[in-house]
Amino acid sequence: MxxxxxxxxxxxxxxxxxxxxxxxxxxxxxxxxxxxxxxxxxxxxxxxxxxxxxxxxxxxxxxxxxxxxxxxxxxxxxxxxxxxxxxxxxxxxxxxxxxxxxxxxxxxxxxxxxxxxxMGTDDVGAYFPHRVTYHPTCHSIRMLGVRDRPLRLLRKVRGIDLVELPRWDQCCGFGGTFSIKNPDVSAAMLADKMEAVIMTGAEVLCAGDRSCLMHIGGGLDRIRAGIRTLHLAEILASTEPGYGTNQLPTDTAETTR
Amino acid sequence: MSAGETIWVDNPPFPANAKQAVNDAQLRRNIRNATSTIRQRRATMVEELPDWQQLRTAGAAIKDEVLAHLDRYLEQFEQAATQRGAHVHWARDADEANCIVSSLVAATGEREVIKVKSMATQEIGLVEALAKRGINAYETDLAELIVQLGHDRPSHIVVPAIHKNRREIREIFLREMGDAPADLSDDPHALAEAARRHLRRKFLQAKVAISGANFAIAETGSLLVAESEGNGRMCLTLPDTLISVVGIEKLLPTFRDLEVFLQLLPRSSTGERMNPYNSVWTGVTPGDGPQQVHIVLLDNGRTNVLRDQIGRQALRCIRCAACLNVCPVYERTGGHAYGATYPGPIGAVLTPQLVGVEHAATLPFASSLCGYCYEVCPVKIDIPTVLVKLRHDVVKAKQPSAEGALFAAAGAVMRGRRRWTRALRLAPLMRLFRHGGPPPISRWTAVRDLPEPPRQSFRDWWVSRSVTKRGDQQ
Amino acid sequence: MSARDEILTRVREAIAPAPAPAPDLSREYRTRTGDGVETFIARLHHYQAQAHRVPESELGPTVVATLRERQARRIVAPEGIPAAWLVGLEPLRDTPPLDSQVLDGADAVVTTCAVAIAQTGTIVLDGSTGMGRRALSLVPDYHLCVVRSDQIVGSLPEAIAKLDPLRPLTFISGPSATVDIEMVRVAGVHGPRRLEVVIAG
CATH class of the missing domain: 3.40.50 (Rossmann fold)
Structure with a gap:
């Protein structure tokens, strides 16, 4: 293939x-x-x-x-x-x-x-010993219908402390140029999403869309919330030190945000 | 289209209205409380039906059938209703409809009419038009009464006073009702009781009533009004003359089709298995109810909507407002920000099509395209797709703009690999604006940082990795 | 051109370019459910309506006792309501038609129904014998409806199939209500504030 x-x-x-x-x-x-x-x-x-x-x-x-x-x-x-x-x-x-x-x-x-x-698997052999909450992005669940596939993958990650995001079905307010054309509504939606993320006590907010994460992460950074954002792939690519070839994205907070 | 003072679309534009609404703490709390309650209620009622998706599919198909042969169904309806004693009138636009209704009321010699809540009459500004002819129209739905007494505008399709809480409603009643008890409390039961007493005499004495209709049955010429309080039954039953203003898209082919829509509507709108009252009448029934029955079939832009093959699906709408109740934008702005009769997601697709996109250019952009509206729509209107299509129409109708130039430039860069690769090397410049930049970047950085740009783009990494790999293999 | 002709012309112009394929009207939803009397009663209670089930033989005395218990004396009685349901009460017959003010002064109205729907707790009146014209079951503040158990169908589609659309129909699901203030359900606005259903058989 x-x-x-x-x-x-x-x-x-x-x-x-x-x-x-x-x-x-x-x-x-x-x-x-x-x-x-x-x-x-x-x-x-x-x-x-x-x-x-x-x-x-x-x-x-x-x-x-x-x-x-x-x-x-x-x-x-x-x-x-x-x-x-x-x-x-x-x-x-x-x-x-x-x-x-x-x-x-x-x-x-x-x-x-x-x-x-x-590929027919929901266990990719990842290891990620951190408290994580997952935001299902609107287009992934409503337009594409990925359903619980990302969560099934995350649940199989060794060491992960996966906590449910309150009001997970609510849009984060990014919406592409919506965030620029309707900045006030977007900011109001972002505030509620950040509150939900902070309430989980997670270190990491994970999603399948870097765009929404750029928006939520940008907001979390602005208020110095101390929560980093990682794409689903970045968690799935993390493996135990010495196991496989991958490395934990430990310095993400410094370099990608 | 002309519609008197009810059309105030895009003036001011949505983002300006929204800015104000977002900062109105009381409004935010009122709307959030109400929408979260109704959202939960709807979800419970929908989960109870194992065949909900099949009902939605049938609902959409029935409406599509009507729209595909609307001329035929309209003629069939007219003939059936006329045969049963109703007088059918046709109105091209708001002015014509208002004229017809005013003349019909004037012919009775009455100066007062009672009204059932109706989006169509709201859309054409009927109450204001009647007032100009010296006719007082009294809204009898509790929420519409609150809005009318408060000299306010409806902000929701099903619950027009959703933006007011009980304390505000009590104040309006005490100030404006005239016969409200001095010791009126803000308990919803007491407020409803005050409304009952206030309207009782009007119901028993009124000679003329005006309604809309939720559904019109082509096969039989019947109309249906769905309601909760009994004010609708009062209006439809007690007066001598009944005038119903009905949008041409309200048709259903057969009486049997109600078995679908009377399941979809109450669960979607108020989150009930069934709303307390549905009244069905066909022309005149001797000895029962109004003996003078008029039906005004209203176009007012609907045939424009019908012309657009993607936008047409908005005419399936049964005005349940489920899309408003789940919309994150509506939840934070309320209905007034949309500046039109139909607020929320359905308003954002319906209004620009009814009045022309050039008159409502910011409404199609009043959405993050999260798709929640489509998920709950009982007739499967793909609102996000229609919004995107209308955005395209807005852009096409617009004069050349700085935004257009920016998108054209971005498009040009993305059309070629070399230009794109070179453009990516400019990413580090973003560091300059991470915490604040000039407009329009400032609209982002007002509440968010920009990301720290990476040392290299993905493609640069890929190319360098391929080089290394090849080196390894040698 | 008349408004009628112009609108029909606009419609034809709008739908002409692409004759839509016949929509797939497959009606794959349920047209029958197994809901019965128990569901019907549960739904009525949910709406804050009262419901009693009695054997056919006790119907008359139950109606009388219920009305008395609610202190209802002046009872609107549409044509066809048996005298046995109104023993010792003051029936208001609708011949000649009762004035609205008289209806407003009545304590209750007693009707039968055309069909009842278990799944939604709905009774449907169609103006035939035992139900009278629509105003009768609307203006009095207390509506007592007698339902024979064989009139109860499971679901809405089963009820629609039994109804005559050319009659004036009123679907009633609980007492009048509103959620217009903060989405709080208040039972009892303009229509009857009390709905009571006696199920016979």
């Missing part, structure tokens, strides 16, 4: 650790992964702001059509590929592209979906 990684533009540019961790998890399970360098962005930020970049849809289709599967460490971008790409192609009158976009969407998997459904 030829598997490609679509890191998403955000991870490529600002959060390479999440991308590296995704590669590590897959390789640790014996699944080689390729990173086609022609990839850039799925165009979701544009689409959600009203700018339909059909060129980015075409690019995604062309770059990834030759692979058997595409893994995306983002529920939001995976959902955009599934639901928005065909619509954007149709809006541009490119019905053939829409068909191809639909076909590629069926081979495009969010990380937890790929691990559980395609």
């Amino acid at each position: 030829r598997v490609a990684l679509f890191t998403t533009c955000l991870v490529d540019a600002l959060f390479p650790d999440a991308g590296q961790a995704t590669v590590q998890v897959l390789e640790h399970l014996g699944q080689p992964v390729e990173f086609p360098l022609e990839q850039t962005c799925c165009g979701q930020m544009h689409a959600n702001s009203g700018y339909f970049e059909v060129a980015l849809v075409r690019r995604y289709v062309e770059v990834f059509s030759s692979y058997d599967a595409v893994v995306v460490p983002s529920g939001s971008c995976a959902a955009s590929i599934h639901h928005q790409h065909p619509m954007i192609a149709r809006a541009a009158g490119e019905h053939w592209l829409a068909k191809r976009a639909e076909a590629i969407a069926t081979k495009t998997f969010e990380l937890s979906q790929f691990l559980v459904d395609v």
Whole structure:
């Protein structure tokens, strides 16, 4: 099976650790992964702001059509590929592209979906001795339907102290350019999310979308909450010292935030 | 579209209204309390039905069938209702509907009418239009009464006074009701009792009533009004003349279809297995209820919505307000911030389509696209998708802007691998603005830090790793 | 062009470009549930309505005793309500039609129903014998409804199938109520504040 990684533009540019961790998890399970360098962005930020970049849809289709599967460490971008790409192609009158976009969407998997459904495992052999709370991002649960797959993966992590996030079904208030266009509502939603995270007493807030984590983590940093944010892949890539090749992302708080 | 003073869309725009609402501590608490209660109630009632998803599917399909053949169903409805003694009128827009209703009331010689809560009459500004013709219309739903007495505007589709708490309502009653007992307490039971006494005489004496309808049955020409308090039954039963203003999308093909919608609506709207009262009437029943029955079929922009193949699904809406009750934006701004008759997620997709996106350009952006609205919608309206589609329409209708230029530039960079790779090397510049930057970055950094940029991009890491790997293999 | 013709033309123009495929109206929801009398009574209690179940033979005396217990004397009695249900009480017959003020002054109304729904605790009145015109069961502050146990169906679809849409229908689920103030349910607003159901058989 030829598997490609679509890191998403955000991870490529600002959060390479999440991308590296995704590669590590897959390789640790014996699944080689390729990173086609022609990839850039799925165009979701544009689409959600009203700018339909059909060129980015075409690019995604062309770059990834030759692979058997595409893994995306983002529920939001995976959902955009599934639901928005065909619509954007149709809006541009490119019905053939829409068909191809639909076909590629069926081979495009969010990380937890790929691990559980395609690799057939919910235990990736990780070790992470920290108190963690998990925020299920809106697009991953409502648009993509990842359900409890990320939690199943987290529950199998050795040493983890996983605590439920109160009001976990509530949006964090990021919403892409929503955070800029409606800054006051976004800030109000962020405040409630941060309160919920702080109440858990967790050291780490985990999610399957680096974008939402950038928003919540940015807020937590601002108030010096002392809680770091990690992508699901980063926890799944952590192994016991001396076991396997991976390293604990111990210095994340310093370097990636 | 013209609609008198009820349309105040986009003036001021949503973000400005929201800024004010977000800082209104009392409003925030009132709305949060009420929506969390109703949200829980709905969830319990929905979980109880093992076939909820099948009901939603059927509800959406029935509404789609109506919309796909709306001309046929409208003609069928008109014929059936007329045959049973109703007078059917057609109104292209708000002004025409208001004119028809005013003339019908004037013809009775009455100066007072009683009203059942109705979104359609709210939408066309009927009460204000009647007032201009010297006709007083009294709202009889408790929440609408609170809003009317308080010289306020509704802020919710099902619970229009959701933004007021019991203490505020007590003050309004004492100040405005005229016949409220001086020792009125703020106990909801006492407040409801005061409303009962206040309206009793009006119910028993009124000669003309105005209603909307939740459903109109094409097959039989019947209308249905769902309610809780009995004020609806009073209005539909006691007066001599009944005038119902009904949006053309309210049709259902057959009476049987109610078996779906009377399960979907009460569980979604008030979180009940069934609301206390549903009244169904067909034209005139000799010796029972109003003997003069008028139905005004209202377009007022609905055919514009019908024209849009993605946006059309908004016409499936049965006004249950489940989307408002779960919406994180609505929860923090309340309904007034939307500046239109229909607030919340459904308002954000319906209003711009009814009045034209150029008149409501900020509403499609009043959402984080979290999708909770779609999840609870009893007729499966994919609100997030319609919002994105409308955002696209707004952008297309807009003059060239700085924002447009920024997105065009970003698009250009992302269309080419070299440009993108070079752009990524600029990421460290972000460090300058981590804790504060110029607009629009300031809108982010007002409450959040920007992330510390990484030493290298993912692709640079990948390329360097590939080089190392190849080196290892040699 | 008349408003009617213009609206119909707009509709046809709007739906013409893409004739929608016939929606899949498969009706895969339940059209029958096993809910019975016990559920019906539980639902009525949930709505803060009173419910009693008595053998057919005790129906008349139960109705009379119930009304007396509530101090109801002047009873609105639609055509078809047997005299045995009103022994020793003051029936108000609707021939000629009672004035609204008289209805407002009555202590109670007694009706039968067309069908009852267990799952939702609903009684449906259709204006036929024993129910009268709609105002009769609305204006008095206390509504006592007699339901024969064989009139109770499990679910809404079963009830809809039994109803005649051309009759004026009133679906009643508990006493009048409101949640308009802070979402707190208050039973009793404009419609009857007390609903009591006597189930016979």
